[in-house]
Amino acid sequence: MTLVLADWLISSADQPAQQGWGVRVVDGVVDHIGPNTELLTTYPDDDIVDAADHIVMPGFVNAHVHLYGTLAHGIPPVEGAAPDGFWSFLEDYWWPKVEDALDIAMIEAATDYVCAEMLRSGTTTFYDILEAPNAIPDALLAQKEVVERRGMRGLLSFEATERAGVEIARLGLEENARLIDSCGPGDLVGGLMSWHTVFTCSADYIVEAFGMAADRGVMSHAHVNEGVHEGEWAEANLGQRTVEFYDSIGVAGPHFLASQCVQLSDHERDLLAERDVRVTHMPLSNCEVGGGIAPMPELLDAGVTVGLGSDGYVNDFYEVMRGAFLLHKARLQDPRAMPAETVLEMATLGGAKALGLDRVGCLLPGWSADLQVVDARFPTPITQHNIADQIVLWRNHSHVRDVMVAGLWRVRRGEVLGADIDRLLAHSREQAVRLWEVGR
Known part of the structure; x- marks a missing residue:
């Protein structure tokens, strides 16, 4: 069981963001969302991921x-x-x-x-x-x-x-x-x-x-x-x-x-x-x-x-x-x-x-725990009315700290777990050269 405690939670893009809220993940799905203080009190023995100064939102x-x-x-x-x-x-x-x-x-x-x-x-x-x-x-x-x-x-x-x-x-x-x-x-x-x-x-x-x-x-x-x-x-x-x-x-x-x-x-x-x-x-x-x-x-x-x-x-x-x-x-x-x-x-x-997927795309109880943790340190304050604009206009991949898919961490602190990016990049270049030669 994991608590991800954030400055802001966007549980669904069609619902208002909540300040000081987090998410509880159990067995690959979202078990509970709510104020960080409530989650800490209710589930004191869970593992805690500190997402202070960050936004948690759906992947x-x-x-x-x-x-x-x-x-x-x-x-x-x-x-x-x-x-x-x-x-x-x-x-x-x-x-x-x-x-x-x-x-x-x-x-x-x-x-x-x-x-x-x-x-x-x-x-x-x-x-x-x-x-x-x-x-x-x-x-x-x-x-x-x-x-x-x-x-x-x-x-x-x-x-x-x-x-x-x-x-x-x-x-x-x-x-x-x-x-x-x-x-x-x-x-x-x-x-x-x-x-x-x-x-x-x-x-x-x-x-x-x-x-x-x-x-x-x-x-x-x-x-x-x-x-x-x-x-x-x-x-x-x-x-x-x-x-x-x-x-x-x-x-x-x-x-x-x-x-x-x-x-x-x-x-x-x-x-x-x-x-x-x-x-x-x-x-x-x-x-x-x-x-x-x-x-x-x-x-x-x-x-x-x-x-x-x-x-x-x-x-x-x-x-x-x-x-x-x-x-x-x-x-x-x-x-x-x-x-x-x-x-x-x-x-x-x-x-x-x-795509016809069920219980994907939101962070609500019973939905798949597919989420990202995004840097919320903007030069201007975040509010409920501007958080979507802040994200869409002024974030990019460099601001993504952590990523979870079906309850398992796939990115931590900006690093893709189990992936040697330099090796993947070199291999992609090798195959691109082959493609370009074949397609001449």
Whole structure:
């Protein structure tokens, strides 16, 4: 039994922070929250973690990441020039130079390093999407071993696609099924079904994948309208836009996770809300690929469940939150858009809801003890009304002292337990060099 006694406790991003409160952890779950004095009096024999001058709050849920993406950071551009659009980004750069060049050794190295990177910045849960057509079968099972060793809560999937031929298409579905079937109900690691897009997957293939997920009681995921290309392609080839097509084949619903959702028609926005489709938002990577700025304030106002993701681009989740906080204010020319409390909820409880996770994303009795301890020594006083702004605007990974996942400490005093960061970094660089050579 452990008491974590803080200056401030954020038990849930949608509830007021409490000054001088802490949390009691028993057997991997939150047992009690309350004033520090009450916890000390009631549980005098518990181990005590002093979090004075710190905030205790839920660990982040990175609801969309490509762990392998870290190996592409700084990769030489195609023939000395950057891609000039979303389609050229995929066809000339991302597919041939990154995804098609990946092997299991590269994937393992990236997974190990990025898990440590995420832990250091307060992320306790993530959903990863792997597309590496030449690394299957068994790439997901190799990833699973790494994630289990790091002690994170992770959902894994392979981005199945028909773009690489019939054999790879079949292997992609089987890769997802094998991973899902290998996970038990109480495991920290689980699986989702994933396919790429409507322009790389046929209707029959998507319906088959969705049915395989339903048979296994898991959600399905696809990228949706990351730029203008998919919606325009769907209109020209399917006679309707992307979300409309998903609705017509029975996929659009609460068991479907649509990531990106940048370029949406008004009708597509309405359908996402009406069908209770889950959505994940990647504000920084959407800018990097020139996709645009997704209409997340509008989707939130319509009642859509939205989680936040890094896309494997910038994995310090404080930076991702800052992007979400600032970009929408600029797009809408409204400083009231996307308040810090909303962003913090997207980064915690919203992400857990988007992924269909139960009792994750809050620090309430009976919920999983996934938490972070964050430096609260700001140059101005913390109050209930400004604590979310203080966190979203003026913290980063360097301010995270401790991280707990399912009641076990994974980071203490800024150090990832059981991880030699220098070794992980060196190994990642070695594999990145291999990737860059293969992808030339």
